[in-house]
Amino acid sequence: xxxxxxxxxxxxxxxxxxxxxxxxxxxxxxxxxxxxxxxxxxxxxxxxxxxxxxxxxxxxxxxxxxxxxxxxxxxxxxxxxxxxxxxxxxxxxxxxxxxxxxxxxxxxxxxxxxxxxxxxxxxxxxxxxxxxxxxxxxxxxxxxxxxxxxxxxxxxxxxxxxxxxxxxxxxxxxxxxxxxxxxxxxxxxxxxxxxxxxxxxxxxxxxxxxxxxxxxxxxxxxxxxxxxxxxxxxxxxxxxxxxxxxxxxxxxxxxxxxxxxxxxxxxxxxxxxxxxxxxxxxxxxxxxxxxxxxxxxxxxxxxxxxxxxxxxxxxxxxxxxxxxxxxxxxxxxxxxxxxxxxxxxxxxxxxxxxxxxxxxxxxxxxxxxxxxxxxxxxxxxxxxxxxxxxxxxxxxxxxxxxxxxxxxxxxxxxxxxxxxxxxxxxxxxx
Amino acid sequence: xxxxxxxxxxxxxxxxxxxxxxxxxxxxxxxxxxxxxxxxxxxxxxxxxxxxxxxxxxxxxxxxxxxxxxxxxxxxxxxxxxxxxxxxxxxxxxxxxxxxxxxxxxxxxxxxxxxxxxxxxxxxxxxxxxxxxxxxxxxxxxxxxxxxxxxxxxxxxxxxxxxxxxxxxxxxxxxxxxxxxxxxxxxxxxxxxxxxxxxxxxxxxxxxxxxxxxxxxxxxxxxxxxxxxxxxxxxxxxxxxxxxxxxxxxxxxxxxxxxxxxxxxxxxxxxxxxxxxxxxxxxxxxxxxxxxxxxxxxxxxxxxxxxxxxxxxxxxxxxxxxxxxxxxxx
Numbered sequence: 066x067x068x069x070x071x072x073x074x075x076x077x078x079x080x081x082x083x084x085x086x087x088x089x090x091x092x093x094x095x096x097x098x099x100x101x102x103x104x105x106x107x108x109x110x111x112x113x114x115x116x117x118x119x120x121x122x123x124x125x126x127x128x129x130x131x132x133x134x135x136x137x138x139x140x141x142x143x144x145x146x147x148x149x150x151x152x153x154x155x156x157x158x159x160x161x162x163x164x165x166x167x168x169x170x171x172x173x174x175x176x177x178x179x180x181x182x183x184x185x186x187x188x189x190x191x192x193x194x195x196x197x198x199x200x201x202x203x204x205x206x207x208x209x210x211x212x213x214x215x216x217x218x219x220x221x222x223x224x225x226x227x228x229x230x231x232x233x234x235x236x237x238x239x240x241x242x243x244x245x246x247x248x249x250x251x252x253x254x255x256x257x258x259x260x261x262x263x264x265x266x267x268x269x270x271x272x273x274x275x276x277x278x279x280x281x282x283x284x285x286x287x288x289x290x291x292x293x294x295x296x297x298x299x300x301x302x303x304x305x306x307x308x309x310x311x312x313x314x315x316x317x318x319x320x321x322x323x324x325x326x327x328x329x330x331x332x333x334x335x336x337x338x339x340x341x342x343x344x345x346x347x348x349x350x351x352x353x354x355x356x357x358x359x360x361x362x363x364x365x366x367x368x369x370x371x372x373x374x375x376x377x378x379x380x381x382x383x384x385x386x387x388x389x390x391x392x393x394x395x396x397x398x399x400x401x402x403x404x405x406x407x408x409x410x411x412x413x414x415x416x417x418x419x420x421x422x423x424x425x426x427x428x429x430x431x432x433x434x435x436x437x438x439x440x441x442x443x444x445x446x447x448x449x450x451x452x453x454x455x456x457x458x459x460x461x462x463x464x465x466x467x468x469x470x471x472x473x474x475x476x477x478x479x480x481x482x483x484x485x486x487x488x489x490x491x492x493x494x495x
Numbered sequence: 496x497x498x499x500x501x502x503x504x505x506x507x508x509x510x511x512x513x514x515x516x517x518x519x520x521x522x523x524x525x526x527x528x529x530x531x532x533x534x535x536x537x538x539x540x541x542x543x544x545x546x547x548x549x550x551x552x553x554x555x556x557x558x559x560x561x562x563x564x565x566x567x568x569x570x571x572x573x574x575x576x577x578x579x580x581x582x583x584x585x586x587x588x589x590x591x592x593x594x595x596x597x598x599x600x601x602x603x604x605x606x607x608x609x610x611x612x613x614x615x616x617x618x619x620x621x622x623x624x625x626x627x628x629x630x631x632x633x634x635x636x637x638x639x640x641x642x643x644x645x646x647x648x649x650x651x652x653x654x655x656x657x658x659x660x661x662x663x664x665x666x667x668x669x670x671x672x673x674x675x676x677x678x679x680x681x682x683x684x685x686x687x688x689x690x691x692x693x694x695x696x697x698x699x700x701x702x703x704x705x706x707x708x709x710x711x712x713x714x715x716x717x718x719x720x721x722x723x724x725x726x727x728x729x730x731x732x733x734x735x736x737x738x739x740x741x742x743x744x745x746x747x748x749x750x751x752x753x754x755x756x757x758x759x760x761x762x763x764x765x766x767x768x769x770x771x772x773x774x775x776x777x778x779x780x781x782x783x784x785x786x787x788x789x790x791x792x793x794x795x796x797x798x799x800x801x802x803x804x805x806x807x808x809x810x811x812x813x814x815x816x817x818x819x820x821x822x823x824x825x
Contacts, residue, residue, distance in 0.1 A: 133596045139549055140592040144585045146559045150570035151578060157567040162789040165564025169793045172560045173800040176553045181811050184546030189814050204807075237788045458578045466582035473586050477593055484600050 079463040083470065084152040087144050089440060090474050094138030096439045099213050099258065100265035101131050102179075102206035104292070109202045113195060123285045127269070129488055132187055137481060139180065144470075151458055162237045163229060163244060164219055171215035179208025210258070217254040218245045220446065225249040225318045248318055252311040259304040260442060262296065263403060264435025269293035270410065271432025272489035274425040279490050282419065286492060290428070291414050297407035304400060309364075316365050321379040325389040326445060327361050328354075331375040336361040341394070344386045349376065392444035399438035406431050433482075500794065501784035504565035505773070507797065508558055513762045515554035516624075517659065517755050522548045524660020526591055526617025527653065528679055529610060536672045537610065538821035541595070543667040546815045548595065550808065552588065562773075565790060566783035569773040576635040577627045584623035591616030618653065625652030632765065633701045634775035644697055651690025655758065658683030662732070662751040665739065667819045673747075677736050680750055684732050691725065691761060698768065704776055705768045721764050728756040 105127055112120035149168075150157055157164065182204035190198055228243025229236050238244050270293030276286040316323045323329075328344045328351050329336055338360025342351035359369035366373070376383055406427060413420035420428075522544040529537055563570045574581055590612050598609035629645030661683050664676035699706035709718060731753040735746055771779045784790065 129600065133593075133600075136549070136592050136596045139552060140585075140589040143552060143556055143559075143588060146556050146563065147574055147581055147585060150563050150567065151574045151581075157563065157570065161564065161567040162786040165567065165785060166789050166793045166796075169560055169564045170796050172553070172557050173796050173804070176556060177550060177804050178807070180549040180553045181807050183549055184811050185814055188542075188546045192814050232786065232788070235786055237786045238792065241792055458575050462578050466579060469582055469586050473589055477589065480593065480597055484597055488600060 076458075076460045076463060079460060079467060080152040080458065083463060083467045084148055086467070086470060086474070087141065087148060089443070090478070091138065091141040091145055092439065092443060093436050094134050094141065095209065095212065095216075096257075096261050096264050096435065097268060098131060098134050098138055098265075099209045099261040100263075101127070101134065101268070102202075102209045103262075104265055104269060104296070105131055106199075106202045106206045107292075109199055113199060119284045119288065123289055126285070126488065126492070127289070128187055130268075130272070130485060132183070133481065133484060135179070135183060137477065141474075142176075160223070160236055162235060163222065166238075166241075167215050167219040167222075167245070171212055175208045175212035175215065179205050179212070182208065213257055213261070214254060217257050218247075218250055221250040221253040222247045224253075224446065249311075249314050252307065252314045255307050256304070256311050256442075259300050259307060260435065260439050262300045263304060263400075264439060266293040266296040266300065266407075267403065267428075267431050267435050268433070270297065270428050271430075271434075272485065274420075274428035275432070275486060275489045276492050277419070278422065278425050278429065280492065283492055287414075287417070287419065290410075290420075294407055294410035294414060294428075297403065298411045301400065301404035301407050305404070308397075308400070312365065320374045321376070321382070321384055322389070322445075323365065324374060324376045324379065325384045325386045326393040327365075328386055328390045329361060329373055329375040330377060330386075332372070332378045333375065334362070334372045335359045335370050336373040336375075338364060339390075342390075344390050346386050389445055392441045396438050396441035396445060399434055399441065403431065403434055403438070406434075498794075500787055500790040501565070501780045503794065504561055504784070504790060505770075505780045508561040508565065509762070509766055511554055511558035511561060513759065515551070515558050516762070517758050518547070518551040518554055520656045520758070521659040521663040521751075522551055523591075523617045523621045524656035524658065524683075525663060526613055526660070527621065527657055528660050528664070528676075529614045529617075531679065532672065532675065535821065536675070539668055539672055539819055540664060541598070542821050543664065543819035545595075546811065548592070550811070552592070564793065565785055566773050566780065567785050569778055569783035572774050572778065573631065577630055580623045580626045580630065584620045584627065587616045587619030587621075587623060589616070591620065621653045621656045622649040625649030628652065632698060632705075632768065632775060634777065636701075641701065644701060647690070647697070648694055651687065651694060654683055654686030654690050658687050658732075658754050659751075659758070662754045665736070666748045666751045669818050674740070677740050680732065680736050684729060684736075687757065688729060691757075695722065695764070702768075702775065704772075708768060718767075721760055721767075725757055725760045728753045728760065732757075 105124065108120060108124040108127060111117075112124055146168075182201040185193065185201040186198065186205050189201065193201070222244055225248045227247040228238060228240040228245075230239035231237075269289050273286040273290035273293060276283055277290065280286075312323070327336075328339045328342055330349050330351070335358070337356035337358050339351060340355045340357060342354030342356075344351050362371040362373055363369045365371075376386065410420065410424065410428060413424050525540050525544050529540065532540060559570075559574075562573070594609045594613035594616060598606050598613060601609050626645045626649040629648030630641075632648075633641050633644060658680060661676045661680035665673055665680060668676065699709055709715060732750050735749040735753065739747060739750070769775060771781070773780045773783045
């Protein structure tokens with residue numbers, strides 16, 4: 066059999082596709098468990114305070130959901146630790162002395178903490194005193210949050226590097242505090258934590274709504290529907306505000322990214338806000354665009370006449386505009402829809418009311434809305450910027466393993482969703 | 496005197512990998528033994544590893560993490576050369592990890608399917624790890640003999656994990672299941688003995704470096720302590736399982752402890768064969784190490800975190816001490 070030798074660019078593409086697939090698959094689960102850990106902690110405290118069996122049943126149901134999501138995160142996370150060096154060796158070669166220690170701290174301070182106390186939290190309720198169990202629940206929640214801390218520190222350092230020096234051609238840390246608390250870190254970590262809060266609250270509300278649709282009424286599902294909706298209604302506007310601050314921070318440190326997000330091709334004053342368009346990366350212009358005059362200047366500089374840099378100011382190092390532009394719109398669009406759904410839901414569940422069926426259907430449909438927004442958000446961030454040649458791995462090996470991963474991930478994701486809806490359908494008292 | 500940081504991190508990496516092999520080894524072994532038990536026993540088996548498996552797998556992340564961050568140059572070479580077995584192992588670990596969670600929530604044939612995937616994932620991960628080890632210690636040479644050798648190591652490691660899993664069950668269960676586990680352990684021991692003997696004899700032939708290190712009189716005499724202690728540990732497993740089979744109730748932890756000793760001794764032998772290489776015959780730990788500034792910063796974290804890590808791991812094992820019972824989520 067004769068097979069044409071693969072172009073190095075094809076191998077590179079495969080390696081990147083595999084790494085991107087794994088990141089995208091992995092990020093789904095931490096983005097849920099970070100906040101779900103705290104929601105569980107809240108349920109646990111409510112039970113400890115009230116002794117109400119409905120809260121206990123609620124807590125037990127949601128620990129199952131958590132355990133499932135956590136396991137998905139753990140196993141896909143192990144994959145990440147292997148692929149950093151194989152699918153992206155240029156990355157470790159360039160910034161390994163910064164990225165490595167941050168990843169190591171994540172494993173040391175977060176992974177062991179959450180994995181160990183998860184066992185106590187899941188199976189130890191009858192074996193340890195109540196306060197120890199509450200402590201274990203808190204440790205799990207803290208662990209997931211600390212994990213986010215290190216990953217976001219690394220990610221934001223890659224976007225807005227600080228605190229590093231050169232030593233014999235190697236990038237090394239001069240000041241670790243500056244590396245960790247780099248200029249965009251505070252915005253990114255809060256943005257991510259809020260995104261996780263929204264993702265988790267919609268999963269809680271969505272699955273509770275599904276339960277109510279299945280059985281008509283259920284004490285526990287009513288409680289959790291309300292919890293999810295109220296949390297989302299508080300977090301959504303906060304996210305809009307933090308998102309705006311984050312955008313201003315990006316304008317300061319990465320103006321080229323803002324130009325791509327807003328599809329601004331030419332530098333100018335009084336720049337319109339492009340609501341929708343089809344950016345053409347070849348001809349460097351927008352087709353079919355709908356604009357608000359002076360909108361971008363106003364949003365980004367809070368002054369309608371202010372000057373904004375366009376893509377032309379950064380040539381020839383031009384980022385691809387269309388994917389970033391669309392991903393940003395998907396993220397913001399989902400955010401707006403989630404905000405409306407949450408506020409409508411809080412209104413519909415006021416004074417213990419049961420929402421109408423069409424509303425319950427809406428919440429069910431929004432169960433995984435946070436995932437779409439989160440994935441779009443990570444696409445805007447552009448984590449796959451600096452890939453170099455894949456080292457020593459052939460195209461055939463990459464192709465074979467990629468096929469294996471795609472099949473495994475598809476099966477896992479489908480099974481996950483089926484089991485989640487199944488669990489929710491059975492409800493807390495099953 | 497300044498600290499030899501690469502050496503410190505090589506030792507830490509070795510420790511993390513050994514802990515991973517022993518800890519995840521017993522739960523992979525339990526996974527591989529699932530088809531040999533009936534449905535009720537399977538629930539007890541799963542309950543015995545339920546609280547631990549997540550944390551056990553974290554040691555793999557730490558071991559590979561140290562390879563990645565302390566020896567980045569070696570991470571690319573080693574895992575690049577092992578790309579397919581690594582992918583197979585990861586898929587195996589994923590399948591068994593989620594199957595573990597899903598099977599509890601499933602009913603009827605769904606549960607059967609997840610049981611099967613739990614077994615298959617455990618087996619795939621174990622075999623792939625053995626394959627990786629076999630390829631690694633022979634410096635990734637290609638050729639029929641080398642691949643055969645790697646397959647042999649793969650099979651041996653499966654036997655080793657079965658032994659770990661069975662002795663874990665002897666320690667954590669009682670009654671009919673414990674009886675079965677005693678029989679499994681003896682089969683596992685025979686399998687391991689064959690595997691260890693074959694690997695020990697074959698390794699010097701496939702690698703001249705290893706040969707030179709072991710056949711170097713008079714050092715060889717001192718080195719013979721390792722196989723002697725391994726044999727003694729093996730005998731201990733055989734003898735104590737025999738006593739337990741005759742109805743003795745004390746010392747149910749001894750087969751597990753002796754098995755862990757076998758693994759630790761085999762690991763020490765391998766470490767001796769390899770040192771100072773991180774990639775056999777190609778790259779030493781000092782050549783592969785990352786910048787001292789990075790290593791220093793990590794060492795601070797390790798020194799601070801490790802005592803806590805050990806303390807709460809011990810705490811978790813204490814909480815779940817004693818014999819395991821079915822009905823995990825009650």
